[in-house]
Amino acid sequence: MKRAWSLTAFFLLAFGGGGAPALAQSAREIAESLDHAPIRFDAPVPELHEVSGVQVLFIEDRSVPLVDIFARFKGGYARLPRHDYAAATALPTLLRYGGTEILSPDSVDARLEYYALQTAFGSGGESIFSSLNTLTANLDAALDLWGSMLRYPAFDSAEVEGWRGRELEAVRRRPDDPQRLAFTEFNRLLFGDHPVGWEMDEGDLLPDRVSSQTLRDVRGRIVCPEHLLLGVSGDVSWQDMAPRLERLLEGWPPCTAPLPAPPIPDIREGGGVFVIPRTLEQSVLVMAHPTDVHLSEDPDYFAAQIGNTILGSGGFSSRLLSRVRTQEGYAYSAASLWTTPRKARGLIGAVTRTRPENAVPTLRLILEVMEEMRDAPPLDEEVRTSVDQIVNGFVFNFESPAQIVSRRMSFMAQDLPEDWLERYLAGVQAVTPASIHQVFLEHLRPEDMTILVVGDPDRMGPDALASLGPVTILEIPSGR
Amino acid sequence: MIRRLTLAALALLVLAGSSKGAGAQASTPGERLPVREVTLENGLRLLVLPRPGAPTVSFVVQYDVGSVQEHLGITGIAHVLEHLLFKGTTSVGTRNVAAERDLFGLMDAAQDTLVRARAREDSADAARLERRIAALEDSARTYVVPNEFDRILTRAGAQGLNATTTSEATTYFVELPSNRTELWFVLEGDRMAHPVFREFYTERSVVMEERRMRVETSPGGLLYEAHLAAAFNEHPYGVPVVGYMSDLQNLGRPQVEEYYRRFYAPNNAVVAIVGDVDPEQVVRWARTFFGGLPRGDEPPRVLAREPAQRGERRVEVLWDAEPSVRIGWHVPSGTHPDAPALALLSSLLTGGRTSRLYRRLVQQDRLATGVFSSLGPGDKYPQLFQLDASPRAPHTTVEVEEAIYEEIARLAEDGPHAAELTRVRNQIEAGQIRRLQSNLGLAFQLAQSSTLFGDWRATFRLSERLASVTPDDLRRVASAYLTAANRTVATLHRGGGS
Numbered sequence: 022m023k024r025a026w027s028l029t030a031f032f033l034l035a036f037g038g039g040g041a042p043a044l045a046q047s048a049r050e051i052a053e054s055l056d057h058a059p060i061r062f063d064a065p066v067p068e069l070h071e072v073s074g075v076q077v078l079f080i081e082d083r084s085v086p087l088v089d090i091f092a093r094f095k096g097g098y099a100r101l102p103r104h105d106y107a108a109a110t111a112l113p114t115l116l117r118y119g120g121t122e123i124l125s126p127d128s129v130d131a132r133l134e135y136y137a138l139q140t141a142f143g144s145g146g147e148s149i150f151s152s153l154n155t156l157t158a159n160l161d162a163a164l165d166l167w168g169s170m171l172r173y174p175a176f177d178s179a180e181v182e183g184w185r186g187r188e189l190e191a192v193r194r195r196p197d198d199p200q201r202l203a204f205t206e207f208n209r210l211l212f213g214d215h216p217v218g219w220e221m222d223e224g225d226l227l228p229d230r231v232s233s234q235t236l237r238d239v240r241g242r243i244v245c246p247e248h249l250l251l252g253v254s255g256d257v258s259w260q261d262m263a264p265r266l267e268r269l270l271e272g273w274p275p276c277t278a279p280l281p282a283p284p285i286p287d288i289r290e291g292g293g294v295f296v297i298p299r300t301l302e303q304s305v306l307v308m309a310h311p312t313d314v315h316l317s318e319d320p321d322y323f324a325a326q327i328g329n330t331i332l333g334s335g336g337f338s339s340r341l342l343s344r345v346r347t348q349e350g351y352a353y354s355a356a357s358l359w360t361t362p363r364k365a366r367g368l369i370g371a372v373t374r375t376r377p378e379n380a381v382p383t384l385r386l387i388l389e390v391m392e393e394m395r396d397a398p399p400l401d402e403e404v405r406t407s408v409d410q411i412v413n414g415f416v417f418n419f420e421s422p423a424q425i426v427s428r429r430m431s432f433m434a435q436d437l438p439e440d441w442l443e444r445y446l447a448g449v450q451a452v453t454p455a456s457i458h459q460v461f462l463e464h465l466r467p468e469d470m471t472i473l474v475v476g477d478p479d480r481m482g483p484d485a486l487a488s489l490g491p492v493t494i495l496e497i498p499s500g501r
Numbered sequence: 502m503i504r505r506l507t508l509a510a511l512a513l514l515v516l517a518g519s520s521k522g523a524g525a526q527a528s529t530p531g532e533r534l535p536v537r538e539v540t541l542e543n544g545l546r547l548l549v550l551p552r553p554g555a556p557t558v559s560f561v562v563q564y565d566v567g568s569v570q571e572h573l574g575i576t577g578i579a580h581v582l583e584h585l586l587f588k589g590t591t592s593v594g595t596r597n598v599a600a601e602r603d604l605f606g607l608m609d610a611a612q613d614t615l616v617r618a619r620a621r622e623d624s625a626d627a628a629r630l631e632r633r634i635a636a637l638e639d640s641a642r643t644y645v646v647p648n649e650f651d652r653i654l655t656r657a658g659a660q661g662l663n664a665t666t667t668s669e670a671t672t673y674f675v676e677l678p679s680n681r682t683e684l685w686f687v688l689e690g691d692r693m694a695h696p697v698f699r700e701f702y703t704e705r706s707v708v709m710e711e712r713r714m715r716v717e718t719s720p721g722g723l724l725y726e727a728h729l730a731a732a733f734n735e736h737p738y739g740v741p742v743v744g745y746m747s748d749l750q751n752l753g754r755p756q757v758e759e760y761y762r763r764f765y766a767p768n769n770a771v772v773a774i775v776g777d778v779d780p781e782q783v784v785r786w787a788r789t790f791f792g793g794l795p796r797g798d799e800p801p802r803v804l805a806r807e808p809a810q811r812g813e814r815r816v817e818v819l820w821d822a823e824p825s826v827r828i829g830w831h832v833p834s835g836t837h838p839d840a841p842a843l844a845l846l847s848s849l850l851t852g853g854r855t856s857r858l859y860r861r862l863v864q865q866d867r868l869a870t871g872v873f874s875s876l877g878p879g880d881k882y883p884q885l886f887q888l889d890a891s892p893r894a895p896h897t898t899v900e901v902e903e904a905i906y907e908e909i910a911r912l913a914e915d916g917p918h919a920a921e922l923t924r925v926r927n928q929i930e931a932g933q934i935r936r937l938q939s940n941l942g943l944a945f946q947l948a949q950s951s952t953l954f955g956d957w958r959a960t961f962r963l964s965e966r967l968a969s970v971t972p973d974d975l976r977r978v979a980s981a982y983l984t985a986a987n988r989t990v991a992t993l994h995r996g997g998g999s
Contacts, residue, residue: 047592048691052653055687057680060556084553118854130855134924137931183864190823190870190893197720197822303713337587337651347647350706353714374714406656413658416678420555499821 064419067252067429069439072263073270075246078429079262080254080422086157088255089423090164092150092171093430095250096243099146099216100280106216107225108235111184112243113142113149115236118184120175129170138163140170146216147283148434149243152427157256160265168269171244176233185231192221196499200374202297203305203475206497210295211309211368211471215286241277246270248280252430254422288366289471294492297475299499304380304476308387309358309370310469314460316361316435323448324460325359330407331399331457332390333357333371338406340390341371351375351383363435369465377480384472384489391467398454411449418442531937531961536947537780538957539787543796544768547787548947548957549780552940556679558776559940562689563948565771566764567669568744569737569803569879577708577744578752578760580666584704585757586673587650587664590695593688594649601699604641605754608634608702612753619751634702645699653688657681661941666742668879670952676941679777683786690790693767701754709750712743720822720993728827728991729878731816732885736807738878766797773948773957775940807831807883814989819996826898827889827991828905832982835880835953841966842974843886843982847874848925849917849975850908851888855924857908858888868896868904880953885989886982898992909983916976926967933963 046054067078098109117140120126133140139154151171155163196202205220212218229235249270253262288311314325333341333356345355352373360367371391375383419425432441478486478494486492537549568579591598615630654662654675662675677685716722726741733739744752772791774783810831832843850858851874862869872890890901936942950960 048590048687048695049592049649051687052593052684055684057684060678060680062556064555127855130853134927137927139935179864183867186867186893187863187870190891193894194823194891199718302717303710336655337648338655343647346707347700348642348703350703351710353707353711375710376713406652409656410658413656413678413681414660415658416556417658417660417676420557 060416062416062419065422065425067254067426068259070259070263072251072266073246073273075249075251075266075270076433077251077253077266078426078433079252079259080426081256081258082254082422083256086256088155088157088160088163088253088257089426090153090155090167091252091423091427091430092152093250093252093434094149094243094245095147095248095434096280097144097147097149098219099283101239101242103214103219103225104230105235105239106219107185107188107221107231108239109243110144110221111181111188111231112236112239113144113151114184115176115181116151116170116174116240116244117142118177119180119233119236120177121169122173122175124166124169125175126177126180129166132162132166136162136166138166140167160257164265164269172273174236174240176236176240178233181231181233181236185226185228188221188231189223189226192223192226195220196497199299199301199303199305199475202497203307203473206295206297206475206495207307207309207471207473210473210495211289211311212286213289215284217286238277242280243276245276246273247275250430250433252426254426283365286365288368290469292469292471292490294472294474294486294490295495296478296486296492297473297495297497298478299475300477301475302376303374304377304474304481305372305374306380306384306387306472306474306476307370307372308384308470308472309368310466310471311366312359312361312369312464313366314359314361314464315367316363316437318444318448320448320451320456321460321463322361323445323452324456325361325464327404327407327449327452328394328399328457328460329357329359329369330410331403332359332394332461334359335407335410338403338410340393341373341387344386344390345373345383349383349386351379351386355383355387370470377477380474380476380481381485381489384474388467388470388489391465394458394461395465395467398458401454404452404454404457408449408452412446415446529961529964532958534961536957537784539784541767541788541792543792543794544766545787545791545794546771546951547784547791548771548773548951549778549783550773550775550943550947551778551780552776552943554777554940556777557676557940558679558682558685558774558778559674559676559944560685560689561672561674561773561941561944561948563670563672563771563773563952564765565669565769565952566671566800567667567879568740568742569669569882570760570764570801571737571740571744573740573745574748575752575756575760576740576748577712577742578757579671579764580742580744581705581708581749581752582757582761582765583664583666583671583673584708585698585701586692586696587648588697588699588704589646589650590691590697592695593653593691594646594699595644595697596646597644598697601641601644601697604637605699605701608637608641609754611637612702616751616753638700638702641699647700650688650692653684657684668738668742669881670949672945672948674941674945676776682774682778682783686786686790689772690794693765693770693791694794696761698754698757698761701757705749705752708743709746712746712749715743716741717746720818720820720825723820724818724825724827724991724993727816727818728829728887728989729885731814731991732810732829732831732989733807736805736882737803738807738882738884742878762797764800766800767791767794768796769800771948771951773944773951775944775947803882810987810989812986816989816991818991818993820993821995822993823891823894824898824995825889825891825993826901827887828902828988829885829887829990830983830988831883832876832886832978833883835876835884837883839974839978839982840876841963842970842978843876844929845922845925845967845970846912846975846978847876847886848928849912849921850874852925852928857912858890858905861908862890862901862904866904867893868901869893872901872905898994902990906985909979913976913979913983916972919972922970922972922975926964926970929967930964 070077136159142151153167333339341355352375355373357371359369539547618626660676664673858872869890874888947957951957
């Protein structure tokens with residue numbers, strides 16, 4: 022099934038008509054005068070099927086004899102108690118490397134290599150995912166092996182112990198990277214004892230918390246058919262694929278226990294400046310406060326998306342990078358963030374790095390740029406730049422059937438409508454300078470930013486730091 | 502044999518749809534790609550590969566210049582120049598380029614005076630001149646349309662607009678919807694012909710912040726820089742791409758303009774375009790927008806050669822971080838006949854979980870959290886076979902080194918097993934093949950092959966070159982190059998620093 026896309030109307034947004042280019046004109050004049058032929062192409066649309074109670078998104082694509090299969094399981098460490106944090110984090114890695122009930126870890130590696138299969142295993146706090154890429158000719162063998170890795174993992178004890186040891190070393194090395202340290206401590210500061218604020222520590226990695234048995238227990242709660250969403254794209258018909266998926270799912274037992282809903286975070290409010298002292302040539306600066314804009318069809322969501330692009334997530338076209346980098350030369354990178362979870366509260370804030378003497382001026386400048394977003398609507402030109410990038414770059418959402426299927430799976434996992442991408446496109450095109458101004462007025466409060474600095478307070482000027490709010494020194498050991 | 506066939510099939514698949522026609526005599530699928538290859542009269546090389554799929558195009562422009570063309574005093578200049586090429590031209594990014602240039606003259610004169618003030622350690626005068634330069638740049642900014650080059654491409658739907666500088670190449674890249682191909686030619690042709698290095702002194706500060714981020718606050722960056730500096734005494738591979746801080750502080754715009762004139766001629770560039778394009782139309786646009794650029798003098802080539810190392814060198818970095826170690830052995834360039842054997846050796850030692858050093862250091866003895874190897878920092882000149890590893894507490898860099906040397910000695914003595922060799926050949930090939938799936942990856946590969954070997958096809962002959970490597974070759978290169986006298990070891994230990 023294909024849907025014909027015509028983006029003619031969208032492409033006319035960016036540049037008006039004009040004559041043929043002539044070299045007597047400047048490049049800028051030529052660029053402005055170019056006509057851009059409309060792009061027309063057929064973007065495949067996934068079919069939705071159901072096999073043994075599991076939903077499957079499917080696109081047949083005969084262009085090359087390869088098949089991609091994606092699995093996404095709802096559930097992750099955010100749905101489990103802290104006791105299981107390490108085991109849930111280790112789960113994807115050890116599904117891949119821990120062997121199966123009948124194949125040792127080495128044998129799994131050898132088979133993957135023999136059939137030139139490509140697999141990936143990963144996780145977020147609320148999902149576990151895996152993918153498989155195979156030649157069509159090897160589809161049966163590939164599905165057998167991949168299915169065994171998901172359904173009958175052995176969690177080989179030497180592999181589990183190896184993972185635990187490497188993770189302990191990673192914990193020891195975390196303070197070595199100032200940015201990693203800043204993000205870790207900032208999450209902890211804002212989210213406290215909530216999964217977003219958790220960072221692995223020695224206690225999580227005690228042997229009784231990460232073992233073959235704890236991994237089996239955690240797998241039994243997450244990697245089961247009622248949490249599963251599948252996607253398939255490639256050189257196979259649905260008639261040929263459906264029975265293979267039935268075999269994959271046949272007799273797969275249900276979850277051992279239901280997963281609770283993720284806990285609601287209680288995000289820190291009230292501002293303040295927190296400093297982790299480090300005598301470094303460059304400081305890391307992070308700031309944020311909670312907000313209540315959610316991924317949805319609410320016009321505020323689209324205004325927040327475009328507004329954030331203008332504020333600081335849009336690279337050189339954004340205000341933060343223009344002011345902090347291009348104009349002042351304070352930093353190599355400076356960006357805003359505005360997270361918009363589906364249900365929970367999100368964050369709005371900014372991140373940059375600069376030499377200690379410029380830390381306070383840079384923080385002030387960022388807060389000033391934020392204030393300006395509240396003081397007046399953005400320029401039409403700024404809104405058009407952000408919207409045009411999304412509209413004109415829309416074709417990049419359809420570069421491959423595999424990309425289309427996996428993106429649709431992520432929409433489904435978030436309970437978004439199947440035509441979300443089209444609704445998104447319409448939503449951002451409806452954004453106006455006034456709607457952006459309104460969303461910043463309502464949701465951005467620069468004076469409430471919690472600010473974290475990793476760096477040398479003596480070189481920043483302790484008094485200058487205190488002028489931004491009450492200063493708290495956080496003593497985080499730098500290592501052994 | 503089945504494994505080899507599987508990979509060969511994969512290669513065909515990745516390149517499917519575009520492998521008919523050209524080069525009937527060529528023996529690998531990659532060499533049969535219908536790449537339209539044109540060299541303009543001014544020497545600019547153009548490589549165009551149409552590919553079916555979504556209406557998008559990847560553009561790569563690679564200049565055959567990098568930090569190897571630098572010397573003490575101007576280190577980092579190739580990378581600074583890369584930043585400046587996003588600042589616009591005589592028409593893009595300005596309201597009045599003549600007025601800007603008048604101010605450039607004043608700024609650059611103040612910079613000359615500033616360098617002299619610093620030389621006589623007159624800090625008061627230096628501070629005054631720094632303020633004057635900043636004020637002049639602020640004045641010039643009234644004529645600037647900031648980041649306009651970026652904004653035009655962003656509005657056109659550009660993805661991944663960026664550039665990268667390595668020790669021996671500077672590469673600019675972007676992806677655009679296919680109906681913006683002509684726009685790219687207009688802007689890129691203008692950038693090649695009429696760049697203006699505006700906001701120079703501010704951008705120099707940005708680059709210094711980049712150095713602070715990548716090197717001065719990064720234990721890995723510090724160790725890498727110390728290692729290369731110790732390994733190369735004469736060849737500029739020992740100089741960091743980002744440049745030394747004191748050189749950056751004293752760099753002036755006229756030096757960058759001179760460097761640009763010397764190295765950014767069309768005859769020193771390759772353009773690779775891959776995606777939904779009509780090659781004949783692309784060639785016409787190339788002639789229109791790049792054809793008028795004047796051919797430049799042949800850029801000066803690097804004549805420095807690193808002399809044979811006579812004895813192990815060791816360097817230690819003290820920093821407030823967990824320990825790590827880097828080991829480098831001098832080996833020939835990427836075009837040398839031994840290069841395929843060295844690539845296989847690298848995979849055999851550290852390529853994945855079945856590699857010798859991973860098994861020994863990470864799995865068996867649990868001495869390290871990981872071990873990695875590569876050939877670098879460039880390909881064009883004799884380079885290093887580099888290993889790096891992070892010990893797992895309570896183990897030390899000494900134990901890690903000892904285990905590495907034992908495994909290398911075992912390999913040099915006994916050679917690899919045939920199955921081991923097949924496995925690593927497959928790994929390298931599979932990696933190469935899968936990289937071809939992306940238009941941008943393929944454009945990079947065509948450009949790099951053309952820059953390094955003078956022939957875009959050379960990159961696709963790798964599998965043949967790998968297939969001809971024997972176990973004896975591996976034993977020979979391990980014995981010949983991975984010796985104690987030929988190595989430089991850098992270790993990082995806690996102490997000093999932060």
